[in-house]
Amino acid sequence: MCGIAGLICADRKRLETVVSRMTAALSHRGPDEQGCLIERSFALAHTRLSIIDLQTGTQPLYAEQGRYALIANGEVYNHVELREELRQSGCEFASGSDSETIVQLFAKHGPAAFDRLRGMYAAAIFDRQQQRLTLVRDRLGIKPLFYIQSEGLFGFASEIKALLPLLPTEPEFDAAALRAALEQNYSTGRQTPFARIQRLLPGEWMEVDGSGIRRQIRYWQPLPVAEVPRSFDAAVQALDELMTDSVREHLRSDVPVGIFLSGGLDSSSLLSLMRDEVEAPIDAYTVGFSDGKDELSLAAHTAKALGAHHHPLKLGRQELIDWLPLAVWSADELMFDYANLPTLRLAAEAARQLKVVITGEGGDEVFAGYGRYRPNRLRNLFGRRRARRKGNFHPY
Structure with a gap:
């Protein structure tokens, strides 16, 4: 997890002061190093958590003799294939960073480059x-990116808290965004709970200059x-081939990779696929609760069967409450899922040894595993039955 931030502001003194505050607000996302570029009315800042190319991956990264400068957060999983393709076309790389493939591909193809990327990322190219x-x-939209356009300036950042110094007044709530979030039990769309601060949408790119936003394209x-x-x-x-290829790409890292293991189908399947790709035993982390209502025993059995090093963590009620302020601060937005609390605590435990873990998140979204999907299934089922019944009647 890295952090990116940037600012367009004609006032040079304000530019330097504000971008410094924005960088400080994101320091927890990138403890390994920081990078910054300030040129005319533009400023880019990056806080790095090094995962690939630990020595030469400092950002900003450049392409085409320094014309394009990039800061990015996330991972490009097909960077090996893209790098080879670019090298064959004459491109020279200055680092082994997966992020450099973004800026090199953009220098060659412009925004069409984004169609070629597979991964989770948010990036800015100057x-x-x-x-x-x-x-x-x-x-x-796995990786977050927020922006604000207000009173002659434009700013963006990985987290909302880094944009607060750009607000002309104290933060105000957006009533419509709050209502939508409460109705759906999650935040989505362009609007955030804070007035003036917006999200870049999943699968979207935006072009900005000193006059403001020029284009927004999905x-x-x-x-x-x-x-x-x-x-x-x-x-x-x-499906087996897709999962195997995906796990293999996700394991491309210069640091060890662990897993959050619940004992359920999603994470157990991932651990099995990881074992086929990694020779050393995998560190698997599981959270449980003092009342015993958890999957610790099942996860332990799975870890043993697959040869993983199991790290169980049992939490009590008070410990969860103690972690609530940090969870709210980290989320930046309304939280509707209390699973964020044990997940945050488990991440802190894993961070003692690892920088990267794979999780089973996404499986229920892809395969409609949540209860909220059941009404759709019922509507489809009864819809077909009604259609068959109607077919028994003469239309006149």
Whole structure:
């Protein structure tokens, strides 16, 4: 996890002062090192948690003789293949960082480069020749990116708290955004709970210059659901290949990778696939509770069966309450899922040994595992039955 921030402001003194405060607000995201570029009315700042290319991956990273400068947060999982393709076309790399493939690809293809990236990332690319800034967020919006345009300045950052110094007054709530979040039990869309502060949408890029926002383009949208003409066995085989390839790419790292293991299907499947790719035993972390209502025993059994080093963590009620302020501060927004509390505590435990863990998050979204998806299934089922009943009646 790294942090990125930037500012466009004609007042040079204010530019330097504010970007310094923004960087400090993100220091917890990147404890390894910090980088900054200030040029004319533009400033870019980066706080780094080094995972790939620990020695030469300092940001900003540059392309085309320094014309393009990049700061990024996240991982590009297909960077090895993209790097080889770019090298064959004559591109020279200055580092082994996966993030450098973003700026090199952008220098060659412009915003069309974003269609080629697979990963979770948020990035800013500064065209020093044209004095323009391009912001981009990964397809699913896994990595956060917020921005504000107010009173002759434009700012962006990985977290809302880093944008608070740009507000002309004390932060105010956005009533419509709060209402939508309370109705849906999660925050989504462009609006945040704070007035004036907005999100870059998943799968979107934005171009900005000294006059403000020039363009906002959704470069990716989820594909419409279509019938898959294959048998069940063929579908299982295809899913197995996709999962194997994905896990293999996620394990590309210059530091050890662990896993959050719940004992459920999602994380257990991932641990099994990781074991096939990694020779050394994998560190697996599981959280449990003092009342015994947890999956610690199942996770321990899974870890033993798959040869992992199991690290159980049992939490009491008061410890969870003690971690609530940090959880709220870290989230930056409304929290509707109390799972954030034990997850945060487990992450702190894992951070004693690791910088990277893989989790089973996303499986329930892809395979409709949550209870909120059941009404859709019922509507589809009863909808088909109504259609069959209607077919028994003459239309006149």
